Amino acid sequence: MGRLFLFPSWSYLPPARCNSSGEGHLELWDSPVPVFPMTTSLDCATPLHVLYPKAASYVLRQRRKLKDVPPNLAGTLVRLSALAKSQKETYFVLTLGGSPLSGSQAASHVSIIVQVPAQLVWHRALKPGRAYVLTNLRVSRVSGHPNRVWRTSPSSHLLPLRLECVHEWDLELDRPLSEADSRPLPMPRNSRNRKEQKDLVRDSRVLSYMGMVTGVLNEPAGLFELDRQLELCLAYQQFPGIRQVIRPGVSLELQDVHLLQSLGGGTTRPVLAPCFRGAVLLRAFSRLKPEIQPSHQTQGASLYKQLLWERQLALPLYLWTVKALMELAHKLCPHVLRHRQFLQHSSPGNPSLALQLLAPNLDVLAPPCSPSWNPQKVILGEPHHCPLQKYTRLQTPCSFPALATVVKEGERRAWDAFDPQALLPLPEASHLTSCQLNQHLSWSWLRLLPSAFQPPQVLLGVLVASSHKGFLQLRDQSGSLPCLLLDKDSRPFSDPQFIGVVVRVERFQLIIERNVKSSYPSWKELSITSYIQKQKARVYVQFFLADALILPVPRFSSPLSTSLTSPRTKPTLPEDLHIAQSRLFFLSHKEALMKRNVPLSPAGSSEMPKLPLSFLVSGSWLGGTQRKEGTAWRPSEPKGDNSKDQKVLLLFVGSSVRWFEFLHPGQVYRLVAPGPATPLLFEEDDPSCMSQRPLELAGCTSCLTVQDDWILELESSQDIPDVPSVNKAETSLSDLFSSNCSDSLVSFSAEILSRTLCEPLSASLQMKPGNAQVARECVKLTVALEIADCQFPPHLDIYINGPHLPPPLGLLPGARVYFSQLEKKISRSHNIYCCFRSSTYVQVLSFPPEATISVSLPHIYLAELLRSDQTPFQATASCHIVCVFSLQLRWVCSHCTSLCVQGRCTLQGSTCPSKTSVSQASLRLLVEDGTAEAVVTCRNHHVATALGLRPSEWTSLLEFVRGPGRIALQFLGTGAHLEPSAKMNDSLALFLRTLCSSISVLRPIVLSFELEKKPSNIIPVDPPRLQRFQCGELPFLTHVNPKLRLSCLSIQETEHTSFREASAFSH
Ligand SMILES: [Zn+2]
């Protein structure tokens, strides 16, 4: 060093783009040539007295200081540690072993600490295997290390060893060196004593390796690929050192590195990782041109380092963390955040977003700890002990999939799980006509919980309010996922401040709604997929706000970030709101989001569709317009007519529909209009809005169209005086089920029991000749009303059609929902049902429970059903079949439901294309349980159970009926007689007649049923009638209740089945 050299062959490499160090480097391809002749500093005339390692380690062990010992050591370099740092001092340790003369190479070794700053450059020059002389050393103690060590002094020199120029110092050894003194260099330990360890803990192998770099996996994280089959991790060395030079084509020699295999956590290849003790030596430069690294490949070095050293991550966890950070960066950078910002070093005042997103995982797997790895112990300690020595296979904690992948995966699973035969279990499906069958299949849903994914998935994205669709979305660079958010205690999510935050959620329900258009002729073809004509899936996620980690995005203004976080709005960053005016309003009702014929705002008229999505809210102003003063709002100017009821109707159209999910009745909002004050901005009526809704406006003093650039803020209603208190409107049960239709708008909370797709209610009216092919459909929800003090909640049907389709997110079986302002209607058969209308407001109160609880029906006496109040709609009763009233078996065309004779459709006048027929059965019987009698109607497969027939017997009975097509029997009391019109096999009729009056049908059963008269039916129950009876000579007059009418849901044999078998034997 310090001499003039000529470098004959070299190449200069400029710094990699965005490289944090910003320095290029020279690669010297040939040995430098000294300009002036080199004078060797070893003067062979006066040989230097040196100690060889054996003697040098003996000196260390002596308690007293030995006299006249030369401070020079010679030996072969057997090991070179990495550069390390402790207590702010940088150093490395070189180990000399054996002596070229003694021949016993591995006999002894001695470590020398090099800590003088000017000598640290030796680290690059030293080559293991060569012999060196070090001069002017001293012996000193190292804190935390039991033995004394050799150390260089500022006047030390490093020289190549020339035997002719040194003279071995003859140390007068007091005693012969015992075996223990000349401990051999411990050999790398193989995983031999595995049995002592738990099975999960593995030992790494220490070895040396020579290979070529074939890839740079992640330079800042210190990950490279060796020979296309190994990974090299340099992160466990404190100094990046050689990393900058490493690129494909570089040959490396690795000494004393750890080999770790099957690490888990997504790492498949074996990994070589040097600790402090291992050396990474450059053997040859690369001849390849350096690749230009993408910016994300050059960022994050200090964050990786911070993670590794502060959390002391084991290698499997470190590799997973790097992978997870890359996944996250791929989702968010550069559109939301630049790589540099995302992967920045985390400091208390400026926490890194990446670290916050990983913290929930790392806090469990590697909690932050204070005592850190001590490099000195790792380098000098015998036996060797370091963080890479032992490891456990890592179960991948989680993955952060791209949202587009989540949607795709959800759809794939939904269609994999779609099985018509499972959706329609066989005994029921075999009696359905083609139309019924396809309707049953047309809507179904699948829920995926995080446990359904391996490794568990964590959803992560920026929360965005869609200005096209009105719903909330999680968004990342790959795509978006609609989401439904619920605050705690069934409260709706209503704070617009959350727009643009990063949401990380581990507990969620991924919902996939399947819409299928199919043309199955009958149940027999259900396994053939070609009958599915069209299939469409709607994927969304629902979760509770409390289950999500919400993190604000660090400020960063790029045109892309605004396009992602607040689409279609001009960048409305808070500093733009220095000048603004606002007005508080209290929301009392929100209407449905739908396509309405509203006037277009002049600004966006060209791009908006003819019928834009829009919604209206009604409420009242609280106080007057306020102006911004600094960061606070100035109190509103007092107005003369403050007492006036300031009702207002707000119209949201165009991109302001993005506020839809945030607006909920009972809340106070602040409407902020940025820009200089415009007098009467919030007071003046919007003429176009006015003309639109004359009826609704009757009660409102003003009507306003919310502009695209206006902003909505949630205000805490506690801070504001005079906030009207609003309770959730709930229509009482008596009002709901009254025949009075004058107040036709009803509101209630209910649990959804089922959701089906059906024909529109007024299909025949809507079918115009021109658009007959336009398949109109209608969603029917059956709900159980939530009414206080009601043991058996009544059921009600709600229809959603036309403009309200597809229905809002979250209307799923099992969910609890608050419906406001549904239209109550009465059908021709006097059933009450409800329909969505434009003013309907829907709010999901709870998601379907994750574990479905099967509730058994209440067990009752039939007489309990005669009480008019509080009777269950569905129940179970133990009863006895008294007699059979009628039985009908028939075969119908599955296409047109005409009767089929000999299996052929008998539709008059036209040729029906269908060749498939299905059987249908109905049975009416009388049951009693000692308290009351009831007429029960059984249909299809329930008839077989009612008749006590086995499946094979039932099938052959139906086959007998196929010939005539239909058989109908009427029974009168105990004597049954055949319906005269039907011509049929007499023996079949005889058999059925005998069967229906036999003890194998007339038997005790457990019947599950529902009332034939639905709770929503408003026909009054017939009062008990006076009836005359003759008992011998005496006539009786008595009140007789109308017979109960029930539909069979299922029939079970009683516990005492032996009764039937016993009676069968007796016959
Ligand atoms: Zn180690």
Ligand SMILES: [Zn+2]
């Ligand atoms: Zn037909």
